[in-house]
Amino acid sequence: MSDSDAHWHRRALEPNAGLFAILTTVAISIGGLVEIVPMFTIDAAKPGIAESVAPYTPLEVAGRDIYIREGCMVCHSQMVRPFRDETLRYGLWSRSEEYTWDRPFLLGSRRIGPDLHRVGGKYPDAWHYEHMRDPRSTTPGSVMPPYPWLLTWKIDPADVQASVVALNRVGTPYSADDLNNTAWMLQQQGDEIVGRMAQSGIEVTWDTEIVALTAYLQRLGTDREALSAEVAQQGEETR
Numbered sequence: 001m002s003d004s005d006a007h008w009h010r011r012a013l014e015p016n017a018g019l020f021a022i023l024t025t026v027a028i029s030i031g032g033l034v035e036i037v038p039m040f041t042i043d044a045a046k047p048g049i050a051e052s053v054a055p056y057t058p059l060e061v062a063g064r065d066i067y068i069r070e071g072c073m074v075c076h077s078q079m080v081r082p083f084r085d086e087t088l089r090y091g092l093w094s095r096s097e098e099y100t101w102d103r104p105f106l107l108g109s110r111r112i113g114p115d116l117h118r119v120g121g122k123y124p125d126a127w128h129y130e131h132m133r134d135p136r137s138t139t140p141g142s143v144m145p146p147y148p149w150l151l152t153w154k155i156d157p158a159d160v161q162a163s164v165v166a167l168n169r170v171g172t173p174y175s176a177d178d179l180n181n182t183a184w185m186l187q188q189q190g191d192e193i194v195g196r197m198a199q200s201g202i203e204v205t206w207d208t209e210i211v212a213l214t215a216y217l218q219r220l221g222t223d224r225e226a227l228s229a230e231v232a233q234q235g236e237e238t239r
């Protein structure tokens with residue numbers, strides 16, 4: 001192929017390294033600006049701190065610590081994606097505001113078990129007790145391992161208080177009251193769960209780990225309806 005047959009691009013641009021470098025830089029910069037500038041200029045792109053998403057209660061913090069210790073996120077994600085198959089199975093898709101107080105986040109990357117972001121309220125408290133004792137008792141054929149020690153091991157209120165203080169230090173807004181009355185709050189919420197489990201003939205005390213884990217699981221995803229309403233008030237499409 002002679003030079004004169006070559007495409008104009010090859011003749012005018014490619015032998016001219018300086019010009020080619022400048023034009024390439026301009027092209028890449030436009031791509032970069034289009035992505036980066038909106039992040040600084042559009043307020044709506046940044047999730048605000050939603051009022052309907054409250055920090056975890058001390059008992060939920062305790063349950064979350066157990067969830068982390070046992071590595072539940074190895075098999076369970078906490079993110080419902082905005083696809084029809086997911087919303088039909090799990091419920092409303094997850095919004096970023098819901099993770100405001102998740103430190104560390106527990107999104108997970110594998111689903112050996114189902115997503116847990118909407119599991120709160122799906123089952124009665126007693127179901128979680130039985131399921132943790134022996135997953136095959138509630139779900140025949142389940143490959144989830146049993147966690148029988150959760151039914152006897154106790155939470156240490158001083159430990160939970162340390163977690164709450166640590167979360168407060170990195171920005172979770174707990175009041176002085178929350179920080180001083182952690183033990184009392186643990187027992188208040190724990191006793192409610194103990195009462196509901198007792199109706200199913202389960203005897204357990206408020207400071208047992210299964211009570212804390214149940215509090216956490218029952219909380220998951222429950223802010224979403226109120227969050228939808230709050231965001232709708234600000235005039236944004238929510239579902």
Ligand code: HEC
Pocket residue numbers: 067070071072073074075076112113114115116119122135136139142143144145147213217
């Ligand atoms: C080896 C993988 C694995 C691990 C680890 C695991 N799970 Fe599961 N989980 C499953 C599977 C599979 C199911 C579906 C069958 C069933 O319900 O047991 C399940 C189901 C569940 C369900 C019921 C979900 C629903 O919507 O029906 C809950 C709640 C749950 N797991 C909580 C936990 C918690 C809490 C932990 C950590 C203490 C944990 N899982 C650890 C595999 C796992």
